[in-house]
Amino acid sequence: MTTRLRGIEEGDLPELTRIYNYYVAETSITFDIEPYSVEQRRNKWYDGFDPKGRHRCYVAEVDGQAVGWACSLQFRPKAAYDSTIETSIYLDPRMTGRGLGAQLYRKLFDGLAETDVHMAVGGVTLPNPASLALHERFGFRSVGVYREVGWKQDRYWDVQWFEKRLRD
Numbered sequence: 001m002t003t004r005l006r007g008i009e010e011g012d013l014p015e016l017t018r019i020y021n022y023y024v025a026e027t028s029i030t031f032d033i034e035p036y037s038v039e040q041r042r043n044k045w046y047d048g049f050d051p052k053g054r055h056r057c058y059v060a061e062v063d064g065q066a067v068g069w070a071c072s073l074q075f076r077p078k079a080a081y082d083s084t085i086e087t088s089i090y091l092d093p094r095m096t097g098r099g100l101g102a103q104l105y106r107k108l109f110d111g112l113a114e115t116d117v118h119m120a121v122g123g124v125t126l127p128n129p130a131s132l133a134l135h136e137r138f139g140f141r142s143v144g145v146y147r148e149v150g151w152k153q154d155r156y157w158d159v160q161w162f163e164k165r166l167r168d
């Protein structure tokens with residue numbers, strides 16, 4: 001198994017959209033409810049990345065196949081929030097639990113160290129032991145749980161929020 005981490009490319013979109021749509025349809029991990037077309041994912045997600053900027057995305061490729069990504073996204077649109085990013089990380093469900101998430105997060109935070117991003121935040125729908133372990137390993141601090149903020153699959157879901165200071 002040969003693993004390569006690299007910046008996202010437009011040609012990754014069909015496979016990454018397929019992976020994301022699995023989590024949209026089958027899980028509460030994302031609060032999106034409707035699946036995306038590749039074109040929608042390009043417009044609403046891919047086009048927002050800048051390989052040298054605050055909002056960037058790295059892909060894990062295994063034996064030449066894109067199997068997951070970690071990215072930094074705009075946290076909230078009001079301008080004073082621009083020094084903060086929200087992280088997001090997804091792997092093909094067949095590729096979890098093999099260290100790829102940790103490799104991708106390391107790549108993302110190494111990349112963000114080149115920027116002026118001050119704080120990273122992340123929200124984890126509970127329960128998600130793998131994601132909780134990943135965020136704790138990378139030095140995120142839990143700041144609390146928003147109770148029942150998501151309605152999906154006929155029930156409410158809690159979200160635990162994390163923060164990590166990237167620079168003073």
Ligand SMILES: CC(C)(COP(=O)(O)OP(=O)(O)OC[C@H]1O[C@@H](n2cnc3c(N)ncnc32)[C@H](O)[C@@H]1OP(=O)(O)O)[C@@H](O)C(=O)NCCC(=O)NCCS
Pocket residue numbers: 023029089090091092095096097098099100101102103123124125128129130131133134137
């Ligand atoms: C969350 C996710 C990115 C983690 O990546 P991963 O490659 O599976 O995790 P890794 O193998 O790198 O392990 C990272 C840590 O999680 C722990 N872990 C992994 N799977 C676990 C599981 N099922 N239960 C408990 N801990 C788990 C590992 O032991 C490791 O902890 P450590 O550093 O203390 O040893 C991945 O599982 C995934 O894509 N899950 C589905 C999508 C998702 O939940 N995204 C995050 C949304 S907030």
